[in-house]
Amino acid sequence: MKILITGGAGFLGQRLASQLLAGNTLNGKTITEVVLLDVARPTNERLLGDARVRAVTGDISDRAVLERYIDKDTEAVFHLAAIVSGQAEADFDLGMRINLDASRALLEVCRAAGHAPRVVFTSSVAVYGGALPDVVRDDTALNPQSSYGAQKAIAELLLCDYARRGFVDGRVLRLPTISVRPGKPNAAASSFASGIIREPLNGERSVCPVDGATRLWLLSPKSAVKALIAGCEIDRAKFGNRPVINLPGLSVSVNEMIAALREVAGDEAVARIDWQRDERVEKIVGSWPGQWDVARAHALGLAGDENFADVIRAYLADEGLSA
Secondary structure: OEEEEEOOOOHHHHHHHHHHHHHOEEOOEEOOEEEEEEOOOOOOHHHHOOOOEEEEEOOOOOHHHHHHHOOOOEEEEEEOOOOOHHHHHHOHHHHHHHHHHHHHHHHHHHHHHOOOOEEEEEEEHHHOOOOOOOOEOOOOOOOOOOHHHHHHHHHHHHHHHHHHOOOOEEEEEEEOEEOOOOOOOOOOOOOHHHHHHHHHHOOOOEEEOOOOOOEEEEEOHHHHHHHHHHHHHOOHHHHOOOOEEEOOOEEEEHHHHHHHHHHHHOHHHHOOEEEOOOHHHHHHHOOOOOOEOOHHHHHOOOOOOOOHHHHHHHHHHHHOOOO
16 A cells, blocks of 8 residues: 655654554555655655665645646545645745645646545644634534635635545644644744643743643644544545534643643743733734634544643653653
8 A cells, every 4th residue: 555645754644654554454454655745755664664665755735846746646645735824824825835736736636546545634723713612523614714714725725525526535624723843933823732742841041922721722743643544544435425523622721731840840831921012923823723623523533632741741752851
């Protein structure tokens, strides 16, 4: 079985590839090749050393690039590549080219291949916004309040229609904010959700740009990877006429996140957080829902994390750090 992962050099793409290869099968078939497509090469040397891995670079908004790596042998596509929220807001044209135009091009190439490959599209909580009910459901009306959210929402609708027409076996998995992400901060408006944990644990100062009462919907990297694989393996018929699912996560306020940090690492770590509110970040993040009804996801066998303190402990273990 051949699998393509766009955004394959990203932290989530590399973890997804590693987990797929460790399991050796997807949808009951033996994995023979995993193509990691990105603008940069992966940094995981162990992953690159696996004979089943093919790391390639290219612009996914270029249809010729997609045609080079999607063929009749490609049975599953994980479309993770995206311009993140803050960057998409700052550079409208780039966000449209990668988040929307490239997604349409990918679907068209899959359609032209003619064998309806399984396509997993990672969407975002940012498709919601405005006046929201207390608890958001899969079918709550989309009302994005950022260019990133709008681009994701449009791409969702495109995939659903391509799936309805039988061009792809598609499913949309809406990811919560991923925390704790390793590495350095990125341009996502939600980057602080990892930074206020990661940097203090590394002995560095971090800035929290939002009010402590701000509520977020979070998922750990490990649980996100498990959900992507499980979501790919769900039989299409179980989705009914709506192949879109909000993944389970943790509803926590920033204050609750910091309380979990204190529980795991003590007051010294918490003291490394500086509070400097940023109106731009607050406007974007504040438009996202923080409480979800995920009964449908649970019924489909998907699961999230138990509590945020355990998410922090898992991050420490994965990174070889001590509290």
